[in-house]
Amino acid sequence: MTVTGPLNVAIIVGSTREGRFGPTVAAWFTKEAGRRPALALDVVDLAETTLPDVLAADHAYPPEPVRELGERLARADAFVIVTPEYNRSFPASLKTAIDWYVDEWEAKPVGFVSYGGVSGGLRAVEQLRQVFAELHVVTVRNTVSFHSCWDRFDDDGHPIDAAGCGAAAESLLDQLTWWARTLRDARAERPYAA
Numbered sequence: 001m002t003v004t005g006p007l008n009v010a011i012i013v014g015s016t017r018e019g020r021f022g023p024t025v026a027a028w029f030t031k032e033a034g035r036r037p038a039l040a041l042d043v044v045d046l047a048e049t050t051l052p053d054v055l056a057a058d059h060a061y062p063p064e065p066v067r068e069l070g071e072r073l074a075r076a077d078a079f080v081i082v083t084p085e086y087n088r089s090f091p092a093s094l095k096t097a098i099d100w101y102v103d104e105w106e107a108k109p110v111g112f113v114s115y116g117g118v119s120g121g122l123r124a125v126e127q128l129r130q131v132f133a134e135l136h137v138v139t140v141r142n143t144v145s146f147h148s149c150w151d152r153f154d155d156d157g158h159p160i161d162a163a164g165c166g167a168a169a170e171s172l173l174d175q176l177t178w179w180a181r182t183l184r185d186a187r188a189e190r191p192y193a194a
Contacts, residue, residue: 001189006040007180009033010076014083014094016047021115021149024157026082029113029144032169033080038177042072046093053096066100073104078111078180079137080172083124085116090124098131105135107192109179111172113144120147136194138183140175144168 011030015022026043033039050065062070073079083090098105110132114121122145129139144165146152152159159165186192 001185003184003188006038007077007177007184008040008042008075009078009080009176009180010042010044010073011080011082012094012097013043013045013047014081014097015091016093017084017091020047020084022082022084024153025113025115025146025149027157028153028159028165029080029082029169032166033173036173036177039173042076044069044072046097049097051093051096051100053092055096055099062100069097070101070104073101076104076108077184078109078176079105080111080113080176081128082113083115083121083128085114085119085121085124088119088123089127094128095131098135102135105132105137106194107136107138107183107187109138109140109176109183111140111143111176113169113172115146115149118147120145120149136192138179140172140179142168142171142175144172 011026013022013026030041030043033041049069052063056062083094112125114125125143132139154160
């Protein structure tokens with residue numbers, strides 16, 4: 001069964017740290033993704049979600065911020081995680097946001113836009129791939145990565161290598177939309193066997 005309508009993509013800003021660079025990276029990527037009329041974008045900034053750090057017991061009724069974000073994630077056909085690398089991994093705020101949910105992630109694709117120092121956040125992405133595999137999420141191969149990110153953007157928040165960064169974003173979005181359409185149609189035809 002083919003489902004029509006735009007693909008809903010949640011772009012998740014994973015860092016909540018004071019002085020973070022994530023909003024700059026996310027704003028640029030959102031603008032790139034916004035050029036595709038087939039995508040409906042929802043930017044989820046974890047700094048604004050106020051998710052509790054302590055997870056509720058199984059079968060407990062979740063607090064309001066958890067329910068609100070859960071509705072947004074459930075609507076999404078695909079996700080893009082914008083993440084820094086902290087100490088060779090991803091932020092605790094992002095792990096908390098992932099762990100609050102199960103069904104909302106299942107049988108959907110996720111792409112990664114990472115940033116950081118010499119590794120450009122790629123070590124965080126590799127760990128996120130393992131975490132998302134446990135939740136039955138398809139991670140797309142191509143990523144966008146900003147090494148020494150503070151030197152890669154101008155004062156207006158645009159990448160200095162606009163052509164190269166734009167090409168990387170296009171490649172990620174091509175793969176993400178292919179998987180999003182394929183999995184959305186599959187979920188509509190039959191339930192996912194978790």
